[in-house]
Amino acid sequence: MGIWGAIYILPKHIWEGQDPLTFKNNPPIGTGPYKLANATETALTYERRDDWWERRCLADTRAKTTIYQYFGGETNTALALASNEVDFPYIGVLSLGSFQEVARRNPNVSAWYKEAPYAWLDPCPRPLMVQNATPPWDKKEARWALSYLIDWQAIVDLAYEGTTTPSWGIWPFYDGLQPYFDAIQDLRDQYPTATYDPAKADELFTSLGFTKGADGMYASSAGPLKVRYLVNSSSTEEMKVSAVLADQLRAGGIDVEVQPMADPVLSTTILAGDYEIKLHSFCPGYIYDNLELFHSKYYVPLGEPAPWYERNSFRYKNPAFDAVVDEMAKNAANRGGQDEGPVPPGHGHLVRGPARHPRVQAPALVPINSTYWSGAPSAENPWIMPVCWWATFNLVVTGYPSPTTGEWVGGLQPAK
Numbered sequence: 001m002g003i004w005g006a007i008y009i010l011p012k013h014i015w016e017g018q019d020p021l022t023f024k025n026n027p028p029i030g031t032g033p034y035k036l037a038n039a040t041e042t043a044l045t046y047e048r049r050d051d052w053w054e055r056r057c058l059a060d061t062r063a064k065t066t067i068y069q070y071f072g073g074e075t076n077t078a079l080a081l082a083s084n085e086v087d088f089p090y091i092g093v094l095s096l097g098s099f100q101e102v103a104r105r106n107p108n109v110s111a112w113y114k115e116a117p118y119a120w121l122d123p124c125p126r127p128l129m130v131q132n133a134t135p136p137w138d139k140k141e142a143r144w145a146l147s148y149l150i151d152w153q154a155i156v157d158l159a160y161e162g163t164t165t166p167s168w169g170i171w172p173f174y175d176g177l178q179p180y181f182d183a184i185q186d187l188r189d190q191y192p193t194a195t196y197d198p199a200k201a202d203e204l205f206t207s208l209g210f211t212k213g214a215d216g217m218y219a220s221s222a223g224p225l226k227v228r229y230l231v232n233s234s235s236t237e238e239m240k241v242s243a244v245l246a247d248q249l250r251a252g253g254i255d256v257e258v259q260p261m262a263d264p265v266l267s268t269t270i271l272a273g274d275y276e277i278k279l280h281s282f283c284p285g286y287i288y289d290n291l292e293l294f295h296s297k298y299y300v301p302l303g304e305p306a307p308w309y310e311r312n313s314f315r316y317k318n319p320a321f322d323a324v325v326d327e328m329a330k331n332a333a334n335r336g337g338q339d340e341g342p343v344p345p346g347h348g349h350l351v352r353g354p355a356r357h358p359r360v361q362a363p364a365l366v367p368i369n370s371t372y373w374s375g376a377p378s379a380e381n382p383w384i385m386p387v388c389w390w391a392t393f394n395l396v397v398t399g400y401p402s403p404t405t406g407e408w409v410g411g412l413q414p415a416k
Contacts, residue, residue: 032394034066043069054401061413063373063397068388074098074236082106084371088388091122091364092237096161099367108371112364112386113379119163120379120386122364123172124281128245128357131276133302133315136225141204146227146277147357148201149252150245152194156360159240164363166194170282170290173361180287193357198252205253218253226255230275233260238279270313271305281362282310288328294318295325373412383410 009031015023028036033054034046046066071080078098080086082105094102096118103109112120128150136142152166168188171177181188202212210218210225218225227249231242239260246256261269270278282290296319298312306313366386368376377386377396384395399411 078102087369089367096163109367109369117163119363119365122362124283124362125167126359127170128359129278129280129314145201145204148197151196155244159244164360167361168193212253224255227276229258230278231260233262270309273302291325296322374415375413
């Protein structure tokens with residue numbers, strides 16, 4: 001099951017005959033060990049269902065109540081964590097410096113690793129998406145030139161404070177995917193996607209008719225070379241990255257307009273394709289799933305809403321690439337969906353004319369406060385993913401039966 005994918009069991013006696021697009025389903029009915037008890041604009045409160053079928057996860061030691069609460073930005077969240085008001089902060093809220101200061105003040109606060117880089121490797125790498133339908137970025141030479149002006153290691157060092165690594169692709173660096181990475185090693189060698197080379201960028205921009213003026217900025221007969229850089233103003237990560245990345249592009253000769261924006265306007269703008277570059281994340285993790293997001297079946301003209309920001313809001317169109325992805329889907333179906341089989345050169349189409357620029361692996365600096373609860377997963381005890389924003393967080397709280405032995409695995413316990 002991917003992060004976003006799941007089968008939701010719905011009660012027939014409640015949903016039968018209802019329009020799923022308009023039905024409010026309030027109060028919500030679910031099948032899990034917790035039920036919604038209260039909801040406000042800033043908090044959701046769930047209560048344990050002591051009549052649930054799997055009694056082992058509902059022992060008296062398990063949490064009777066779980067609360068998802070909004071505390072505000074980085075400063076407020078850090079203060080709440082230091083004062084034991086928070087057990088599990090959300091991803092991306094605390095920078096490394098804030099985490100280290102909180103851990104200094106509160107010895108019960110730790111992360112996945114005890115030492116640097118501290119962060120857990122989240123399965124959603126962060127590529128910089130380029131709007132392929134907007135000139136001059138509709139030309140692969142311009143997209144390559146843009147990539148050559150970006151020093152990914154500097155972004156890691158400055159914006160991420162060393163908590164992650166540069167990435168050559170849009171998949172997490174997990175051991176289970178290594179055979180697929182090895183299968184395209186020749187393409188990775190031929191088309192390095194994270195190379196900082198301003199001289200090569202200048203060569204490509206010059207071939208497209210751009211020249212640098214006395215001010216060091218590129219221009220053509222059509223005017224200055226500009227990009228609109230759309231940034232999620234609610235994301236500490238994106239704001240920090242934009243400061244470094246915009247400076248790099250300006251130093252390289254591109255006029256950058258950084259546009260911080262928040263939802264709901266942000267989502268509408270992304271889907272309409274009203275940007276030149278935008279930080280995205282690619283979360284499915286599987287080879288086919290991530291490649292399929294670039295399929296032109298999701299292509300819509302600029303101004304019309306794309307199906308989803310991951311599904312070709314960047315307007316990539318390549319029939320040869322589509323054919324490779326379609327073949328992958330057919331092969332998977334023929335094998336009953338058990339695995340993806342040999343990897344055809346689909347990635348090669350992307351690296352030859354990049355629709356996106358792989359940037360960094362996704363760092364998940366996930367502080368855990370053990371003041372009240374113990375047994376949380378860590379690098380030393382990796383019994384489950386340490387995340388509170390996935391649907392599987394209930395398993396972090398309750399634990400689960402081993403599929404091989406039936407014995408109970410993990411689960412939070414009151415701190416001693």
